[in-house]
Amino acid sequence: MALISSWLGNTPEFAVPFALAALGLIITEKSGVLALGAEGLMLVGAVMGIGAYLSIENTPLALIAAMVSASVVSLLFALMVLVMRINQVISGLVLVFFCQGLSTWIGSQFGWVNRPVPGLSEFAVWGLADIPILGRVFIQNAVVYATPLIFLLSVWALYRTTAGLRLRAVGENPQAGDAAGIPVLGYRLAAIVIGAALIGLAGAFISVLSTKLWIANMTGGRGWIAVALVIFARWSPWKALAGALLFGCIEALIPQLAASGIKLSQYFVFMAPYLITLGVMIWVAVSKRDSSSQPGALGSPFIREERT
């Protein structure tokens, strides 16, 4: 019982990075830009969050600094895909390599590796924390509680505002959007930068609030799992949140399994999230659900002069 209680209690902490990264990816991809760079931007957010905390000793500001730095790095991606019109798959991959190199170098250059930070204190939701077994779920830090609100706000912005409508229009059919007078590249730039801020926050959550220190390449493929999660959720934010909770459950189970002393090599346990991601991708493919929810122009650059 104590095991299940602490497992459930740890789930939100593991789910939040997936959820925020997937939401950032959805916002970017709704504008028609294929965003594969999540893994890299998370690393930038993670290292800069730790670095900012070590410099200014203020956790909320450190999180904001992480978001801003991920957005700044995403401008490079925007330059590649919007201005230079480089293949979006290659641009995303190069962004990941770039950020992996950059974050590792910055971390060691300034001596931020393995320096512990305090994170944010956890607090209980009044009354709910006393529920047996489930109670631990309601003792979390502020960012965990803010995540559903961020989702609510993003869904409202995407589906209930003119800007959101235009952003989705640009992702479905940029030529039509352009003809209607929507600045296609401007909306795509905004989507990349806002999405990157959320992905950066996801990375900083891992380093500043969860692990509470920086190690090179510490995201360990979570950005790629978020990419898979978006495909699994068919670009729907709420389904992505549900998927993130599922993956949070799985990740939270790993330390529990290790603690319970099951006779299985830890490395096989570490493989689980990746194998489950692969399984989910296969399941999505087998169930052949409608592909109409994918943004129509995903992955294709918009070039006014090159009519297709």
Place this chain on the structure above:
Amino acid sequence: MSEYAVKRPLLSYKFSLEIRQQMAWYWQAIILAASLLIGLLISGAILVAAGVPAGELLNEFVLYTLLDVQSLQSVIFQASPLILVGLAGCLAFRARFWNLGLEGQMIFGAIGATAITMWEVGHPAMRLPLMIIAALVCGLLWAVVPVLLRLKLGVNEIVSTLMLNYVAINFLLHLMYGAWKDPKDAFPYSPKYEAFELLPDVFGGLSLSIPLALVIAVVVFWFVSLSRAGLYLRFVDQSPRVARALGVPTARIILITVLFSGALAGLAGLMVAAGQEGRLTHSFYVGYGFSGILIAFLARNNPIAATCAALLIATLFVGGRSLQVFYQIPFAMVQLIQAVLVICVASSDFFIRHRIRRIQGGD
């Protein structure tokens, strides 16, 4: 032009992009060279920011690395696994398959070869050929799952190959910290290979891996340029739909090409294990998977150009290692520089394909 137009600030002009139909090859070459130079300058600036004295940069990379016979040898030596992963990238990308699993295939190639040494399969004289076969087969097998999933079910290969990389890395760690650990010391390495299990030196201190890599480069060149499969592959690359309509066995061609790619990555794993390290280590694969993809991109999937690009990246690897020793700069710097070079070269394409025109009198 009126005086008014002359005084206007630059940003108030409207610019338009035109598609260039044709560009003389020497202009293309000049733009490409200029973009590489800009990339190298940016990389140099990053290295100076990281604490390498500016004067030492030229020494480190040009004088010590390329003009010194011994380090030139180590560059060529380093190039051979990179040539193989680069060729593996070229093959897969020509089939329009984003094989990001080069790392995983490399790991399994090396594990397959090491299994032959651990279990002492075959007569010592036959050991090395067996290891080569094992590396090819294991690399190939690790590519089977993603390519079949893509062909049969349409599963996105970018995610599936990457996920399998992480599985392979954890399996390697499981072996290195567990059953295959060298009992002699505390490091997560396998026991050293026997002398007859290492890639031997051929003429003049050059390892066998270099001629092997070059022969394979020629084979790949034959495969993509001269063979029937290569012709079909060009159909598939240009337009998969038309290829299928014309009766090209698209699925079979993609399958064969991707498996070929996986086998080459597996062989690259053997080259690092049996050529450089002399054993299996827990981190031998670091940097190769990405480099293979970037080499293929730099070479525009041309096997001969990939061989040249691999030499460039090998220079970076060797230079990066000496920077690591002398200036404590993490090896990840090599990855950062690679990314910068690729961004610059990819951007050059934009200037080759477009002409920027200022629109007069627009407001």
